[in-house]
Amino acid sequence: MSAAGTVVRVLLCDDHAVVRAGLRALLSSTDGIEVVGEAGSGEEALAAAARLRPDVVLMDLQLGGGMDGVTATGRLTAAGAAEPGPRVLVLTMFDTDADIARSVAAGATGYLLKAEPPEKLFAAIRDAAAGRTVLSGPVADRVVSRIHRPGPALTDRERDILGQLAHGLGNREIARALFVSEATVKTHLGRVYAKLGVRTRAGAVAAATRLRLLP
Structure with a gap:
């Protein structure tokens, strides 16, 4: 007590x-x-x-x-x-x-x-x-x-795709895992690249790791 x-x-x-x-x-x-x-x-x-x-x-x-x-x-x-x-x-x-x-x-x-x-x-x-x-x-x-230093605002879907990317999945595999089309994956990846200021998949994963955006 x-x-x-x-x-x-x-x-x-x-x-x-x-x-x-x-x-x-x-x-x-x-x-x-x-x-x-x-x-x-x-x-x-x-x-x-x-x-x-x-x-x-x-x-x-x-x-x-x-x-x-x-x-x-x-x-x-x-x-x-x-x-x-x-x-x-x-x-x-x-x-x-x-x-x-x-x-x-x-x-x-x-x-x-x-x-x-x-x-x-x-x-x-x-x-x-x-x-x-x-x-x-x-x-x-x-x-x-x-x-004081807000990171890029990613949508839930963009975070999902970024997480799959970090596991080494290709666009087709990501599309299957998330039940979306490859075109949708490409569109979201383009937005992720723009928000993170990168041009490659490896760059996106590195930036997300640095910013601690991955679950």
């Missing part, structure tokens, strides 16, 4: 059972935080949150197959729900601009990196439960940097 006499109820969502077990053990070592359930996928997180009504969902972004963490976050925090949903605190290894922007847009209260010390995690959970925004230091630096 915390000093204020309240306990923050937490639901863990991570597709690795070992990670969930480690988090459960870690959180059980501090007062004022109780792990009320676990989920290994986005779908499981939605069901568990509806059943257990936690205060905070500790959400990983990469959940293997099925619904990813960003989509699950959006569903949990959706506006217009009959009752307010839980706060969602993203806990991930990744700090790309794309992941941060998508998580915040989906309604996440905070974005924490797994490299943070336990004390930072404990404080972040309590802050999230209270509705306060929580960001890891490196993430906050990236957000501020992006505000």
